[in-house]
Amino acid sequence: GAGVSQSPRYKVAKRGQDVALRCDPISGHVSLFWYQQALGQGPEFLTYFQNEAQLDKSGLPSDRFFAERPEGSVSTLKIQRTQQEDSAVYLCASSARREGPSYEQYFGPGTRLTVT
Amino acid sequence: QKEVEQDPGPLSVPEGAIVSLNCTYSNSAFQYFMWYRQYSRKGPELLMYTYSSGNKEDGRFTAQVDKSSKYISLFIRDSQPSDSATYLCAMSGTGGFKTIFGAGTRLFVKA
Numbered sequence: 120g121a122g123v124s125q126s127p128r129y130k131v132a133k134r135g136q137d138v139a140l141r142c143d144p145i146s147g148h149v150s151l152f153w154y155q156q157a158l159g160q161g162p163e164f165l166t167y168f169q170n171e172a173q174l175d176k177s178g179l180p181s182d183r184f185f186a187e188r189p190e191g192s193v194s195t196l197k198i199q200r201t202q203q204e205d206s207a208v209y210l211c212a213s214s215a216r217r218e219g220p221s222y223e224q225y226f227g228p229g230t231r232l233t234v235t
Numbered sequence: 236q237k238e239v240e241q242d243p244g245p246l247s248v249p250e251g252a253i254v255s256l257n258c259t260y261s262n263s264a265f266q267y268f269m270w271y272r273q274y275s276r277k278g279p280e281l282l283m284y285t286y287s288s289g290n291k292e293d294g295r296f297t298a299q300v301d302k303s304s305k306y307i308s309l310f311i312r313d314s315q316p317s318d319s320a321t322y323l324c325a326m327s328g329t330g331g332f333k334t335i336f337g338a339g340t341r342l343f344v345k346a
Contacts, residue, residue, distance in 0.1 A: 123278070150332070159243065161323050161336030162279065175332055210278055221332060222267040222286075226278030 121145070123227035125211050131233045132201045140196045140230045144213030150221050153186055153196050154210040156229070162210050168194060169217065201234045208232070238262050241324055241337030250346050254311040258324035258337045261305065265326040265335075268300050270309045273321045273339065282309070282322075314344045 124143045132138050144151050149170050154162035155178075164178040170191035179186070183202075188194040198205055208229040214221035241258045248254055256270075266287055271279035285291045288302045297310040307326075311318055321339040 152332075152334075154336075159338070161239075161241070161325075161338045163336070164333050167332045169332075178333070212278075221334070222269055222284045222327060223281060224334070226271075226280070228276070228278050 123211055123213055123225050125209075125227040125230050127230060128228065129231050129233075131235060134203060134234055135200050137197065137199045138201055138232065140198075140209050140232070142194045142196070142211030142213075142227060144192065144194070144211070145215075145225055146192075148213035148215050148225070149191070149217050150214040150224075151188060151194050152212040152214075152221070152224060153194070154212065155180075156208040156210055158207075165196070165209075198232075201232075203234050206232055206234045236261065237338075238335050239324065239326060239337045242340055243338050245341040245343055247343040247345065248314055250314060250316060250344055252314050252344070254314050254318070254342060254344075256309040256311075256322050256324075256340050256342070258307050259305055260307070260326055260335075262326070262328070262335075263302075263305070264328040266329045267327045268298070268307050269325040269327075269334070270296075270298055271323040271325060271336075273323060275320075279323055314342075316344050316346045318342060319344050 151168040153165040167175040168188045183199045212224040212226045269284040270282045273279040299308040323339045324337040327334045
């Protein structure tokens with residue numbers, strides 16, 4: 120079947136604009152993660168969903184960042200009033216594991232956000 | 236100090252060499268240890284994972300975990316140019332969902 124897909128693949132936003140990034144996980148995967156990857160760095164955890172419930176949002180850098188997964192499948196990461204420091208690749212990952220650590224995560228290709 | 240430290244490289248080796256990639260960590264609660272491979276402009280791809288201490292082998296890849304030293308390794312035998320990528324170590328505990336990644340080591344295998 121299809122893997123994790125993300126759209127758009129590239130997004131250029133002017134500082135102050137709002138953006139919405141979409142993630143389509145693997146069908147049937149209950150766990151969904153968002154990560155932020157800065158240039159030359161590893162992915163940094165942003166938030167985690169189990170089905171539609173957001174169980175951990177401790178990694179969201181500010182209240183400008185908001186994520187949702189209303190029907191337990193597709194998820195959207197929204198960034199309001201974008202700043203230059205928000206420029207990064209935003210990765211989505213899904214996992215079939217329902218409980219405990221999700222050590223087997225499947226990643227999408229990411230959305231590269233550039234804020235000018 | 237970061238919870239997971241990984242030398243960013245780059246590491247350049249000739250084809251056929253044995254490659255050793257390493258990470259150290261500080262959080263003794265980590266129980267699951269993963270290695271991901273990331274090609275340029277792609278998302279990370281899971282290579283293998285290990286639970287607690289010990290070794291695990293999968294084809295040309297061997298993962299080792301030494302919890303007493305808080306040190307993990309990935310060995311690649313008979314390296315190929317197609318192995319050229321960034322290798323990320325990652326770790327998580329048993330009680331939560333958060334996975335902590337290292338910064339990644341860039342590997343170049345020359346033909």
